[in-house]
Amino acid sequence: MATTTAEAFTSETIQLAAWAKALGHPARIAILQTLAERQTCLCGEIVEELPLAQATVSQHLKALKDVGLIEGHSDGPRVCYCPNRSALNRLHEVFEGLFSGLNCSCACCS
Amino acid sequence: MATTTAEAFTSETIQLAAWAKALGHPARIAILQTLAERQTCLCGEIVEELPLAQATVSQHLKALKDVGLIEGHSDGPRVCYCPNRSALNRLHEVFEGLFSGLNCSCACCS
DNA sequence: ATCGTATATCGTCGATCTACGATAGAAATC
């Protein structure tokens, strides 16, 4: 693993994989959506929204924050999370690039 | 896990997470790109392209096939893999939907 | 200072992932 990841793939590929991995759990997608839907930036309201323990939600939030997809501003005793628009835009771009390159021109595909 | 995944999230969320999870490894992104770049649908050429053992590549191919992102036609002794355009299009749509919904309107975001 | 609320972190456990070598299966060729 150590050998492969770092040496063989471009940093863009690694970055995209990291983002995709962060989105690779239903709870984290739901968290992103909840963050965006609510008027207020969420904090522990997510815990009420999802059937997960507070520790688990905090873990998922950390995973999203680690790859930059969300931000957390602390607001007194509570923390206000938001989608990070610029990171999401970059992700969007890289994703578009991936998609546009994924046509297949081989013989066996009609 | 059993309780959460099946009951609490929409099937679209679960599907999107599964796709994202499949893209959540640099090798699998590289495989998708290689499949698309090469004129011929790839098979074991991917093994030469990547610094991974044949068994590992086969495993990654299976992961991508399991979520429908690629297809494999057997062509004599070899197998010809291609990106699955219709699945990728669906993924693209769902992703667009996710992105467009992810603006933040909370007070703390300027 | 103390209490109460809100989050984060720790420790743990079972499940899954990732990688590999070894082996089995399928199909063309000899």
Added chain:
DNA sequence: GATTTCTATCGTAGATCGACGATATACGAT
């Protein structure tokens, strides 16, 4: 039929994930 080539699968080992309860930390309020 035997051989070769290509791919899939098995078995395994270590790493990471996902979930949780318990605990620590931060901070406003009393």
